[in-house]
Structures are given as C-alpha cells and as structure tokens.
Amino acid sequence: MTAAPTPRKPTIRDVAAVAGVSYGTVSRVINGGHWVSPEARAAVEAAIVETGYTANHAARSLATGRSNSLAFLLTEPQHLLFADPTFALLLRGATEALAERSMTLVLLIADTATEQANVERYVRAGHVDGVLLVSSHESDSLLAALVEAGVPTVCTGIPLGEVAGVPHVSVDEAGSARMMTRYLLDRGHRRIALITGPNDTPGGRFRLVGFREEMGELFDPALVEQGSYEQATGDAAMTRLLERAPDIDAVFAASDVMAVGAIAALRRAGRRVPEDVAVAGFDDSGLAALHTPPLTTVRQPWAEISSTMVDMVLDVIGGTPREPVMLPTTLVVRDTA
Template sequence: MAPTPNGGRKPTIRDVATVAGVSHGTVSRVLNGGRWVSPEAREAVEQAIAKTGYTVNRHAQALATGRANSIAFLLTEPQHLLFADPTFSILLRGAAESTAGRGATLVLLVAGNDAERANVAEYVRAGHVDGVLLISSHEADPMLETLVTASIPTVACGIPLGFRGEIPHVSVDEAGSARTMAKYLVRQGHKRIAMITGPHDTPGGRYRLEGFADALGDQFDPALVEEGDYSEESGAAAMRRILDRASDVDAVFAASDLMAAGALVTLRRAGLRVPEDVAVAGFDDSGLAERLDPPLTTMRQPWEQISEEMVTLLQQVVAGGMRKSITLPAELIVRASA
C-alpha cells in the first residue's frame, strides 16, 4: 500500500481529497450518493478511500444529512412467527442483503402486541430510522395509521388493506396466482376442491380466496372453505373441519405451505393418501414445500425480487421520489402432492 498523508492517525475526508486530487466537497458528495460528480472524480475518490483506509463516520454523516442511514424491517406479528414462518426469515435475509449493499443498516422491529406497537411508534417517530419495510399487515392493525399519521416513509409487503392509496407496496398477484392454482387442479380432474384461506383481514387471505372462487365459478362451494392463520396447526385444524363436513373432497388448496403441511398431517391421520385420494397444493415455495412428503405443489413467490424491490421503493420514498406500487407474478411449481 502506498504511503498516505495521515501520518498514522485516522484518515479524514481531507486526506482522501489530497490523495484523489479533488476538493473535500467532491469527496463528501461521493460519500452521500454521488450526485453532480463525474465518473472520473468518483473513481479517483473510491481509489483514494481504498488507499487511505478511510471509513465513514456514520454518526457524523447522520448529523450532516439529517438521515439515520438505517431502515426498519417491521414485523406486525407475534415474535415467535419470525422463526416459525420461513417466509419472514427469507424476506429479512433479502432485505438485509439489499440494505447492506446500499451502505445502510437494517433494524429488526416487532410489533405484535400493544406494548410493542407503542415502543415501535416512539422509536420510528424519534428518527432512528429513515423508513419502514412493513411486513404482514392486518387491516385493523393500528400500526398502519400510526405510520401514515406520523408521515414515516413506508413500503408494505403485500397490499396494505385500508391504506392502499397511502402506503406503496410490493406484492405478488394474489388473486391471479390463486386462479392459476385453481385452474390447474380443475385440469387435473378434481371436482370437490376445498380451500384453507389465510386470515381475511390480510391481503393473502382475502385476494387468494377471491381468485380461487372466481376460477372455480359454479364449481365453488363455500362449505369447502375454512380459515387458518398461516400456521401448520391452523392448517391441520381447518382440514379436520372440512373432512367433518365433506368426505368427498378430492383436492385442497392451502394459502400457505405451512397450512398445507398441516393439512397433510390431518389427511394422513384420516387414512387418506396424497395425491391418490386427495391432492394438496400450497402457496409460497419458501423451502418447506420440497421437503414435505410428498413434495408439495405450490405457487412460488419471487422472494429475492420482493425484498429488493421493497428496499428500492423505500429509498425512493425517503428521497422524496414518486410513490408507486409493484405487483409481481408467482409461478406454479408442480410436485408430487398434486
């Protein structure tokens, strides 16, 4: 490494400027996003940073810019679901990688009860984060109104029911994806197709049911629909209730892979074979589906793209850019269960 002008002390922006042959103002602009900096100057600064070993003082940067340089991953569910539901951990990992790639920090916040919601509201209002990635919102969740009222830049994962026009979101085509699965099961020759929905106050619970019913048309039977909470236990219980009412069910579509896993347990205990007696399909493809016995037919959500788009949109909102929403397609993955 070439000698640097800092004499052994911690390098500063002025040291970087000296090595790069530019003004310290140019170095500052590169460090704060690179606006109005030529490609040549940017390259010189980046090389000088590497040569001097300069590291950004994030606290000083925050004071200068008024930004915290961190965003929140806010889960509005009980804490245990962060580990029980694989979809949350996948989104968290993707958001962390995307945030780190932008030189920012991701902060995990959980608001599953009143006390947690109050603490989170105080934390975000205090400016500790620049914005919020809102995960798994429910229609009546007061956290939604808190974020909107406090003008906290927010991007939701899934359509924020009741706040669709106020909070931008990234979502899969919930209804269209459910239609795809329902039509596939019909093409396979199934006549009595049940559904285990998610909570009706969530976008997945509401719109996946709408798409399913729309695709089945006259074949749709409301008596073959039961609600779960996306957990394996709720899927098992919902499948028991369906079998108690209708012994002629020949297929079931669960609105999450975890609920489909629970349905498999109930069907096995009832002496029914999958897929010979009852075909089973899920939604998510978060890694669990291919490990089930039999491997699960499901709708695959583009998890990495969802995380990346959420972080990108949030940064645009924080910067005062256009507030928009994105809808992504899900992919039908056929395996042995259906």
C-alpha cells in the same frame, strides 16, 4: 513505560489528498451523490481503500438528519419470524439490498398494542429513515399512525382498510389463486377445499376471492376453512374439513406451512397424497421443495419483492413518489398435486 500513541484515524481530507480531488468531491462520493465523474469516483474509492478511511456515521446523521437505516417491521407474534420461512426470505433479501448501499436494517416486531406503541415512538424519533412493513392487518392502527406521522413506509401486499395511497409491492393474489385452482380443476378434481389465511390480510382475502371466482358454480362455502399461516392451523382446518366433507379430492392451502399441516391431518385419516387427495400450497419458500412429498405450490419472487421494497422506500425518502408494484408469480408442479 510510555503508552504508544493512538494512530490517527484517516479523514475525508486524507482521502482527497490521496485521490487528488477536492474535499467536496469525496463527500459527494461517500454520500452517494450525483455530479461525480466515473474517473473521480474510481479515484476516491481507491483512496478510501488505501487510507483505510471509514465514515463517521454519527457525524453524518447529525449533518444529514438521517440514520442511514431502515426498519423491517413485522406486526405478527415473535415466533412466526422463525416458524414462517417467508419472513426470513424477505428479511434476507432486504438486508442484502441495503448492504449494497452500506445501510443498516433494524428488525422490529410489534404484535401487541404495547409493542406497536413502542415502535411508533421509536420510528417517530427518527431512529430509522423509513419502514418496510412486511405484514399488516386491517385491524392494525400502526400503519395509519406511521402515515400520519409522515414516516416513509412501504408495505408488502395491498394495504387494507382506510389507509389509502401507501406505496406497496404485491403479487397478484387473486390471479395466482385462480391459476392454482384452474390447475387442480384441469387435473379432474371437483371437490376442492380451500384453507385460507386471515381475512384481514391481503393474502387471506384475495386468495379466497380468486379461488371462489375460478371454482364458479362448483364453489362450496362448506369446503372453506381459515387458518393463520401456521402449520397447526392447517392441520386443524384439514381435520374439520374431513369431518364434514370426507369426499374432498383436493385441497389448496394459502401457504406452504398450512399445506404441510393439512398433509399431516390427511395422513392421520389414512388418506394418501396425492392418490386420494391432491394438496397444493402457496409461497415456495423452501419448505415446499424439502417436504416429503415435495409440494406443488405458487412461487412468489421473494428476492424481487425485497429489492423492490427497498428501492421504493428509498425513493420515497428522497422525495420521489412511487406507484404500487405488482409482481408475477409462477405455478410450480411437484409431487403433491
């Protein structure tokens, strides 16, 4: 019995023959190049469908020196990828933006020094064309190492520390915190507490700055507690605040996840939300709308953040410098405040 011959895979030359264009034109279309007329591009795309052609990415990588992929780099403990919905939103947005370009997103998590060293070696070896750094701490050395190695890198949030000139996409952290604080003040609240994030992150640092500025003479450092963007830390912070300041009438948590933890602590203490204590969060990551009661919060434009980061790092890879981008946020009023 003779085995059936393996069908020959269609090549670029087959596509060119069906489209009635040159080999070079097909190559330019496949590689996203310019100088192709709309008519020729349409003919090539139709021929690709007709022939069933698929690109040989390994061969293309050898020819172009590129992997056709980006890294989504999270420098946080692994469990936060699932515990904090903001990371999932950024991951989904970046994946969708790259899928439109037939590119791949590689998820890398590097919390410990060993993990960060492994990631640095992996990225330096050219396995990805660039990095989307979706979390960064001032104490981390990984960002500086990537910049020193010449790896195209774009950050979410303003990079802290001595690393300057790194392209980044941020929201107006301080201005957003002022907006929420002003809303609570305008509702008549005066003993407003803040549960902030880690001070070595842009969100933790600049949301505290905005809160302090808007509170003015009403700012009381005894009403500030720090969490780590996890529900348990919001709960613990709220518990500490109630112990030393039982007259609190509002609390602004620097993330929705911590706001949910704060509400749990308030309920245990017999405090009603919002009748006794108003609660506000930050992010509007989906959790806020689903919580009971729904959270008043600051909405970040997650899809726009992701797509802007992808556009930015691809420009950097292509040799086009990019200036930082700051996107607006929105105050979303729901039942907790």
